[in-house]
Amino acid sequence: MxxxxxxxxxxxxxxxxxxxxxxxxxxxxxxxxxxxxxxxxxxxxxxxxxxxxxxxxxxxxxxxxxxxxxxxxxxxxxxxxxxxxxxxxxxxxxxxxxxxxxxxxxxxxxxxxxxxxxxxxxxxxxxxxxxxxxxxxxxxxxxxxxxxxxxxxxxxxxxxxxxxxxxxxxxxxxxxxxxxxxxxxxxxxxxxPADQIAALEAFGTSIGIAFQLSDDLLDIASESAQSGKTPGTDLREGVPTLPVLYALAAGDTGADSQRLKELLTSGPLTDDALHAEALFLLRESAALKQARETVHGYAEDARRHARALPAGAPRRTLETLCHFMAERTG
Missing domain, CATH: 1.10.600.10 (Farnesyl Diphosphate Synthase)
Known part of the structure; x- marks a missing residue:
């Protein structure tokens, strides 16, 4: 519904x-x-x-x-x-x-x-x-x-x-x-008019990227099934979402970072203990924070495009949607 x-x-x-x-x-x-x-x-x-x-x-x-x-x-x-x-x-x-x-x-x-x-x-x-x-x-x-x-x-x-x-x-x-x-x-x-249609299309691109990224972050960050699936499903299936890619690209040589990279490059994490370990390390990593900042950036870009539209309730709704999308991942 x-x-x-x-x-x-x-x-x-x-x-x-x-x-x-x-x-x-x-x-x-x-x-x-x-x-x-x-x-x-x-x-x-x-x-x-x-x-x-x-x-x-x-x-x-x-x-x-x-x-x-x-x-x-x-x-x-x-x-x-x-x-x-x-x-x-x-x-x-x-x-x-x-x-x-x-x-x-x-x-x-x-x-x-x-x-x-x-x-x-x-x-x-x-x-x-x-x-x-x-x-x-x-x-x-x-x-x-x-x-x-x-x-x-x-x-x-x-x-x-x-x-x-x-x-x-x-x-x-x-x-x-x-x-x-x-x-x-x-x-x-x-x-x-054409300029406002173009602004809406640009808004749609930015909010669309934020929408997908925030869904991917929820798969990692949520303790519940807020994302519509069991948390960590992408991780278990070896799907390379943005936090995972940031973690793999990180220059951090600390033990936790190195262990996370080792787990993430071992293939789909079907073992429950290894999956739980990787999920914990990813939730505590700088990569998750970096991914959240990326979502915020796309949401803010969408807000900028929305500001080119006429003021009023429809624009306020688009701007509130941008805030919602940025904050839904914590």
């Missing part, structure tokens, strides 16, 4: 909540197919819920338009369908058994069915975008190309490039590009 977060200004909260409710209806309608199996598998992740962050960004951008404007719902559906399609494909590539607390589509059905239904969601998104005009189609195609580029870059690795720079570029291409396009489409639906 979509929940309007507390950071949304009271003056626009009701409008945003209604917008997101309409998007839920649109998503459920979009995944219906004459073929029952397609409908069942396509609805799997829609019904599982999620943050709906991309529709939220569209909704917030739309608030800069005329009061009561109902445009932007289809744009939000296009973005969320595109996002969901990538999750079906990612789970196949990662051989993931779970997604959003339920069995992943690939484990519940098969890899082939999950891939085909991901393709179906992309086709449905394209069909809806076609009804929004040529520019919306062009933006969705550009975003898909960037998503593929990011996925490919993640798959092949840095290949001699700086691992930290490579990691941040992958996040921009795989995650932030959808959020940036969401902001742009919302600004277009609101009828904003």
């Amino acid at each position: 979509t929940v309007v977060n507390d950071f949304i200004d009271p003056e626009v909260r009701e409008a945003v909540s209604g917008f997101l409710g309409d998007v839920e209806v649109g998503l459920r309608a979009a995944v219906v197919s004459p073929e029952p199996l397609i409908s069942e598998v396509a609805a799997h992740l829609v019904e599982a819920g999620g943050k709906r962050f991309r529709p939220l960004v569209v909704a917030l951008a739309c608030q800069f338009g005329d009061e009561g404007d109902t445009r932007g719902r289809d744009e939000a559906v296009v973005m969320e369908l595109t996002h969901l399609a990538t999750l079906y494909h990612d789970d196949v590539m990662d051989e993931a058994p779970m997604r959003r607390g339920a069995a992943s589509a690939n484990s519940r059905w098969t890899n082939s069915i999950a891939v085909y239904v991901g393709d179906y969601l992309l086709a449905r998104a394209a069909a809806i975008a076609a009804g929004l005009g040529e520019e919306a189609v062009r933006l969705q195609a550009r975003t898909l190309a960037q998503l593929v580029r990011g996925q490919l870059a993640e798959t092949v690795g840095p290949r001699g490039a700086d691992p930290i720079r490579h990691h941040l570029r992958v996040i921009e291409d795989k995650t932030a590009c959808l959020i940036a396009t969401s902001a742009r489409l919302g600004g277009m639906a609101a009828g904003l």
Whole structure:
């Protein structure tokens, strides 16, 4: 279920909540197919819920338009369908058994069915975008190309490039590009001038990177399942998140730093004792603080772009979102 977060200004909260409710209806309608199996598998992740962050960004951008404007719902559906399609494909590539607390589509059905239904969601998104005009189609195609580029870059690795720079570029291409396009489409639906649409898109890129990085930090820093998964999951699976990359690049020659590097370079930490040791050392390391500072930097950059937008409740909400994103990791 979509929940309007507390950071949304009271003056626009009701409008945003209604917008997101309409998007839920649109998503459920979009995944219906004459073929029952397609409908069942396509609805799997829609019904599982999620943050709906991309529709939220569209909704917030739309608030800069005329009061009561109902445009932007289809744009939000296009973005969320595109996002969901990538999750079906990612789970196949990662051989993931779970997604959003339920069995992943690939484990519940098969890899082939999950891939085909991901393709179906992309086709449905394209069909809806076609009804929004040529520019919306062009933006969705550009975003898909960037998503593929990011996925490919993640798959092949840095290949001699700086691992930290490579990691941040992958996040921009795989995650932030959808959020940036969401902001742009919302600004277009609101009828904003070109300079303000550009500011929204730049905001979306920066807040999108902060969003993904903060999720990765929660996986390390949270004592609960605040991140939506068991803390330390990325560490256990050998996923190189930003704190890990900072720890590996650190010049600290202390015993704790060296031991952490030894653990992090030993592969996936499937042994419970070694995993707990690495998680403790990483939580106490300067690398985690450095990663938090990086999140704060992207959040502040997003705030700077938001300040180019008209003053009022929508801008206050974007600025509060920046603060929320910077502080959610502690």
